[in-house]
Amino acid sequence: MLGLNRKDTILMLIVIALTLGAPVLLNPFPADSAMAQFNAGYPDLMQRFVIFGILAIGFNILFGLTGYLSFGHAAFLGVGSYAAVWMFKLLSMNVVPALVLSVVVAGLFSVLIGYVSLRRSGIYFSILTLAFAQMSYNMAYSVLTPITNGETGLQVYSNDPQYLLGNGPQVTHLFGLEMRAKAVVEMGGWTFDFSVGYYLAAIMMLAAFYLSLRIFRSPFGMMLRAVKSNQNRLNYTGINSRPYTLAAFVISGMYAGLAGGLLASMDPLAGAERMQWTASGEIVLMTILGGAGTLIGPVVGAVFIKYFENIFSKINEHVLHGWFGWLPDGVEDVVTWILARFVGEGWHLTLGLLFMLVVIFLPGGLVEGGQKLARLLRRSRPDGTTPSNTPAE
Amino acid sequence: MTKNNFSRRGVLKTGAFAGAGLAMPTIFTASSASAFTNAPSGSSVKFGFNVPQTGPYSEEGLDELRAQQLAVEHLNGEGDGGMLNTFSSKVLDGTGILGKKVEFVTGDTQTKSDVARASAQSMIQKDGVIMINGGSSSGVAVAVQGLCQEAGIIFMAGLTHSNDTTGKDRKANGFRHFFNAYMSGAALAPVLLNAYGPDRNAYHLTADYTWGWTQQESIQASTEAIGWKTTNNVLTPVGAGDFSSYIAPVLNSGADVLVLNHYGADMVNSLTQAVQFGLRDKMVNGKQFEIVVPLYSELMAAGAGANIQGVYGSMNWNWQLQDAGTQAFVKSFGEKYGFPPSNAAQTCYVQTLLYADAVTRAGAFNPCAVVEALEGFEFDGMGNGPTLYRADDHQCFKDVLVMKGKENPANQYDTLEVVEVTPAAQVTYAPDHPMFGGAEASLGECNDGA
Numbered sequence: 001m002l003g004l005n006r007k008d009t010i011l012m013l014i015v016i017a018l019t020l021g022a023p024v025l026l027n028p029f030p031a032d033s034a035m036a037q038f039n040a041g042y043p044d045l046m047q048r049f050v051i052f053g054i055l056a057i058g059f060n061i062l063f064g065l066t067g068y069l070s071f072g073h074a075a076f077l078g079v080g081s082y083a084a085v086w087m088f089k090l091l092s093m094n095v096v097p098a099l100v101l102s103v104v105v106a107g108l109f110s111v112l113i114g115y116v117s118l119r120r121s122g123i124y125f126s127i128l129t130l131a132f133a134q135m136s137y138n139m140a141y142s143v144l145t146p147i148t149n150g151e152t153g154l155q156v157y158s159n160d161p162q163y164l165l166g167n168g169p170q171v172t173h174l175f176g177l178e179m180r181a182k183a184v185v186e187m188g189g190w191t192f193d194f195s196v197g198y199y200l201a202a203i204m205m206l207a208a209f210y211l212s213l214r215i216f217r218s219p220f221g222m223m224l225r226a227v228k229s230n231q232n233r234l235n236y237t238g239i240n241s242r243p244y245t246l247a248a249f250v251i252s253g254m255y256a257g258l259a260g261g262l263l264a265s266m267d268p269l270a271g272a273e274r275m276q277w278t279a280s281g282e283i284v285l286m287t288i289l290g291g292a293g294t295l296i297g298p299v300v301g302a303v304f305i306k307y308f309e310n311i312f313s314k315i316n317e318h319v320l321h322g323w324f325g326w327l328p329d330g331v332e333d334v335v336t337w338i339l340a341r342f343v344g345e346g347w348h349l350t351l352g353l354l355f356m357l358v359v360i361f362l363p364g365g366l367v368e369g370g371q372k373l374a375r376l377l378r379r380s381r382p383d384g385t386t387p388s389n390t391p392a393e
Numbered sequence: 394m395t396k397n398n399f400s401r402r403g404v405l406k407t408g409a410f411a412g413a414g415l416a417m418p419t420i421f422t423a424s425s426a427s428a429f430t431n432a433p434s435g436s437s438v439k440f441g442f443n444v445p446q447t448g449p450y451s452e453e454g455l456d457e458l459r460a461q462q463l464a465v466e467h468l469n470g471e472g473d474g475g476m477l478n479t480f481s482s483k484v485l486d487g488t489g490i491l492g493k494k495v496e497f498v499t500g501d502t503q504t505k506s507d508v509a510r511a512s513a514q515s516m517i518q519k520d521g522v523i524m525i526n527g528g529s530s531s532g533v534a535v536a537v538q539g540l541c542q543e544a545g546i547i548f549m550a551g552l553t554h555s556n557d558t559t560g561k562d563r564k565a566n567g568f569r570h571f572f573n574a575y576m577s578g579a580a581l582a583p584v585l586l587n588a589y590g591p592d593r594n595a596y597h598l599t600a601d602y603t604w605g606w607t608q609q610e611s612i613q614a615s616t617e618a619i620g621w622k623t624t625n626n627v628l629t630p631v632g633a634g635d636f637s638s639y640i641a642p643v644l645n646s647g648a649d650v651l652v653l654n655h656y657g658a659d660m661v662n663s664l665t666q667a668v669q670f671g672l673r674d675k676m677v678n679g680k681q682f683e684i685v686v687p688l689y690s691e692l693m694a695a696g697a698g699a700n701i702q703g704v705y706g707s708m709n710w711n712w713q714l715q716d717a718g719t720q721a722f723v724k725s726f727g728e729k730y731g732f733p734p735s736n737a738a739q740t741c742y743v744q745t746l747l748y749a750d751a752v753t754r755a756g757a758f759n760p761c762a763v764v765e766a767l768e769g770f771e772f773d774g775m776g777n778g779p780t781l782y783r784a785d786d787h788q789c790f791k792d793v794l795v796m797k798g799k800e801n802p803a804n805q806y807d808t809l810e811v812v813e814v815t816p817a818a819q820v821t822y823a824p825d826h827p828m829f830g831g832a833e834a835s836l837g838e839c840n841d842g843a
Contacts, residue, residue, distance in 0.1 A: 044514035138630065142601040151532040151602035152557065153506045155539055159833060171543070193518070267514070269536055271506035309508075310515055313446070313501040318462070321683070345446035345501060 006048040011295065015209055016022055019202045023045055023192050024032050030189030032092045037319065039312060043182060043195035043393040044266070045055045045310050049303045050198070050205040056298030057205075058255020062248050063284075064293035065221060067228035072113070072133030073283045078140065078275035080260025082147070085154045085270045092164040093156075093172050095179070095200070095265040099258065105256020107250055114249035118242060121231065133280050138274040152270035156247045174264050175198060181264055197266045205299075208255060213295060215251070224248050244296060289358055291365025300366050310349045315343035428774045429759050430842030431521040438493040438592060438758065440465070440745065441516035442581045443509060443527040444551065447499040449632070449657055450529040452454060452692045453737040457551050459730055460738035464745035467725070468495045473677035475725040476746060478775035479718040484753040485746070491753060504529060506536035509648060513537050514622045517544050523758055524549060526744050529737065531555030531604045538567035545842020547760050549744035552737040554656075554688055556607040559788035561830030565839040566760055568767055568782065570747065570789045571740045572820070574608035575828055577687045577707040578615035579791035580815035584705060589650065589683055591620035595709040596648035598663060599638055600655050601628040609654045610828060612687050616652075624648040628653070629663070638661040640670050651684045660686060661696040668700040688794050694808040701798030701808065710776050711811060719776040733806050743775045747782075761839040778788060779817070785824035787836065790817045 004012060018025065027041030029154050040046070052356075059073050078104035087098035117128040140148040148154055173177045174196070182195035215221050223244050234241050251315025264270055271280065282305065320336040322345070327335060343352045362369045433439070442461045445454035470487030472822070477485055482486050488620040489495050498520045500512030509528070516522045517540075525541055526549040528534035534553035541548035542564040550558060550569040554577070585593075587665050595616055599609040605628070624646050629639050643651055648827045651672060655663050667673075667684055675682040686693075690704035710734040712723045722742065726734040734742070751766040752758055768784035795813040800807050825832045 032407075039519065048511065057731065141631065142628065145603075149603075151506075151604065152535045152562065153532060155536075157836075219409055252830060258701070267510055267540070269506065269510065269534065269539065271532070273505040274507055310511060313512070314498060314515070316499045318497070318499075341477060344499070345451070348447060353686040 003214065004217075008217070012210065012213065015296065016206055019050065019206060022049070022202070023194050023198065026146070027190060027192055031191045032189055034323065035379040037315060040307055040311060041192065043180075043193050043345060045306065046198045047193075047201050047262075047266045048306045048310070050201045050366060051259050051266070052286065052302035052306055052337070053207050053299040054201075054208045054262070055259040055283055055347065056255055056290070056302040057208050058259070059283050059287050060252075060292065060294075060298040061212055061224075061255070062296075063287055065216070065224035065228060066245050067120070067285065068245060068249070069126045070117075070129045070252075071280050071284065072129030072131075072136075072255050072277050073252070073275070074134035074277070074279035075113070075136040075392060076110055076256035077260040077263070077279065078136065078143075078270065078272070079109050080106045080257030081264040081270035081274055082140070082154055082260075084261040084264035085156065085198055085227050085268055088156045088264070089154075091161040091165065092162055092166070092168050093170065093268075094164075094168070095172055095174050095261075098172075098265055099261045099364070102261025102264070103254050103257045106260065107207075107254040109257075110250045110253025111246070114246050114253070118245050130277060130280070134277050135273055137275040137277070140275060145358050148270070148272060150272065153269050157267045160319040161276050172197075172268055197311040201262050201266065204258065207297075209299070216295060217251070220244070222246070232361060285355065291367035293364065294367045297365050304366065307353065308347055308354075312343050312347040312350060313345070316340075317344065357383075386392065414564060418796050420458075421510075423714045426828075428841075428843060429525050429761075431517065433493060433521075433573065433758055435491055438490055439520055439529075440497040440515065440521045440748075441500065441520065441522035441525040442497055442741075443500045443502055443513050443516065443525050445529045445533075446499075446743075448504045448554075450504045453501070453529045453552055453735065454504075454527075456692075456735045457529065457739045457741040459732055460726065460742035461526060461745055463726060463729060464742045465495050465497050468746070468749050472729070473601055473725050473779045474723075476718050476722050476743070476775055479721050480746065480750070481773040482754065485750055490749045491756070491758070495749070500526065500531050502537075504533060506532050509533040509537050510540050515542075517541075519544060521658065522546065523747050526741055526748070527551045528553055531558055532602070534558050534569075535562045538562065540565050541809050542566045542837070542840055545760060545840045546793070547748060547763055549748050550743045551744065552610070555601060555604040556611065556828050557787045557830075559605075560828065561834045562832070563786050563834055563836050565764060565787075565836040568744070568787045568789075568791040570744050572709045572791075573705075573788070573835055574604070574611040574662075574687070575822055576820040576827070577608065578611035580707050580813075581612070581687060581705065582615040582619050582797055583815070583819075584617065585621075585685065588705065590680075591628075592822050593621045593650050593680070594624045594648040594678070595621050595652050595685075596624045596637070596643050596646055597626040597652045597654060599626055599628050600631050600659055602631055604656070605631075605654050607828065608687055609652075612652055612654065612685075614828075619765045621650070631659065633659065634662060636666050638829050639663075639669070640667050640672070643667075643672065644670070646673070647677070649680050649682050651682070653684065653686050653784045656688060656690075657693065658696070660693050663699050664704070665700050673703075681749045689809060690737065691733075691808065692807070694798065695805065697798075702800050704798045705812070706796050706798075706809075708736050708809070710739045711794055711796065711804075711809065712739075713794055713809075713811060714776060714794075716774075716776060716778070722776060739776060743777075746775070746813040747772070764839045778814075781817070783824070785836075786829065786834075790821050792817050793820050797800045 023041050027039045029035035083102040083105040084098035086302045087101050113132045179197035182193050185192045227241050285299035287298045291297025317340045324335050444457045445451050467475045502509035524547045529552045531553045534550045540550045548567040556574050599605040629747040653663050672682050684704050687708040689708050751763045755766040767782050770782045773779045777791040793815045796809045797811045797812045
């Protein structure tokens, strides 16, 4: 279907099913139970899952295919957000012009940075992109305050021009359909939120995923892989590889711009820290954690990190005491004290440990873990079909 | 692309799917009709405490969290009741709020607007909180305040000192108990006039972001009103670490006072380096060179050590005050945690109690009723003397403390001494003051999310 072979079609269908069913799948525990702490099925977090998924998919087109490690991708995310919020301030709260402009602006910005940075490869390329991103961050934080509103972050005020607003809604919307509108379905003890904002972001992510699938399977994708395996040899055969790497860089910058625009559409505020180097590092982490160079890996990594950031950081000592209240007093204090180091303000520690485990034991990321598991299950089956040797995609 | 197998049927099929996909969201209409956002049902009500637990201001954030937990205990009738015993309004009796037990959830803002909004969103959407309290930086406070306004819940700001929070970014659903940069300037100026005289040249080093600018603007205005001249204002990047290249030019500028508009680790570094350069031993224009740090905190004072001795600054509150409210709070905080609370802790504690009190007086959790109860509310017994929550901009007006680094500290918490308590009248300004957004700034309509 749609130019995909059978295997890719299945993958695409699985991704579609998971994405559209997320509001139900991510809320496995009844709302009143103690385990509800681990539910992730509320609109804001689900939106973050798919938006950062788009970001990581785009990053993977550059890093996974060409091997160029950009440490400055957050700059495009930030530029996209600023562009989107400016559209809200100048035109109206409709997300369409905002998303279009954020992709265009991020694309132009990435042509600029890519043109300079791609003159070098390897570590020098990484440092150049890092320098550009950090420069953008510092400028957005102070010098460019008239455009970015500095530390406070760019937001929409009631006295902004908004030339096309008329009587339209004051909140972000898609032709009148408000992003924050949602249908709440209650089933027994379970509550499911189906929100417009999430489904818009989810459809965008599916489109982004499909495009990335086609790029991976195209001759263009093959050329990018050739750059990764041996760029010198490619150059010696007389092929100029720079247009290919620049194209990959710009495509991945536009993905980041789309993600930034979507973030602003869900919540019309753009802060400078979106461009900070830690944000760029987070994108790299997502991709590596999930599995660089695989199709689904970056999305898995993005979901994983955002889940930790939002769920584990909210488990405080108070909650732990609630869980372990049944233990004898002395033991309870020791258990909660130890666990408290890993949750609440210590969530970074848990994430760090997991990252180490993944890098050491699963160099191919969480996707490799899944494949190993699948192979193990297949081997234990009596009919003894041999596992296929095709590499991970 | 290799294959372009677009058939008429294929295109039609795709079109049909796409159409169905686009039409799907139209089945969603606005959410189920409840009276207001997160109306509490059952026997409990939930607060959200959104503070930085990691990052540069985590010390302040964790201290805020301790105070907020203490406030919840007192509201639920556990512990000794703290400031509930001294608070001028007596409607809170330690049985929760309107008979509902108070529960809370916590979140980590990392001092980043984005993360803070995500954390606040999860509190609103997932945990169903009715009020959010916290924030250890003005950028975060403004961002979360805007979110609470849109979502239709109440925001009780924590540590935020920028004029903008209740100035051009003021919101109907947001309230600030902490003082602001303008008040710092207005309180400091008379003390500086007495100590250093009217004929001084000030050199400003200012953190290059919104808070730094509003503070610099405020201090410059109030020192120029007492006859000082401003030699120069140099903007420094946030988190610079090394300020020596900014301090060296001060020596030859002819200025005899250095004003450090820095906060947190930046202030510790710049002050330490200024002292190491020997600025305070210099004589310029026949006068002793002096340093001023307009916004003090206990944690910064502890970080800068002996360098702050004799340096003037301002604070919202200090644990060494002798009134009954302060003593009750310091006692219960000290008994629980073993050290005195910071002024960030006090503001969050008071904000939590004030919210609970407003709900009880209004007899409803509806945000608009709470806004009405808090607007123009006058109270006492919370450690700051008689205080007014002004209706025009939701800013508290109360006495401001002018502090000085202590010459001979008795212990590690005894770093600052109160020089003067500037009365509220002296730091009061008009709601449409140009530094606070002028006539254009408005609270907007109260939003209950219905």
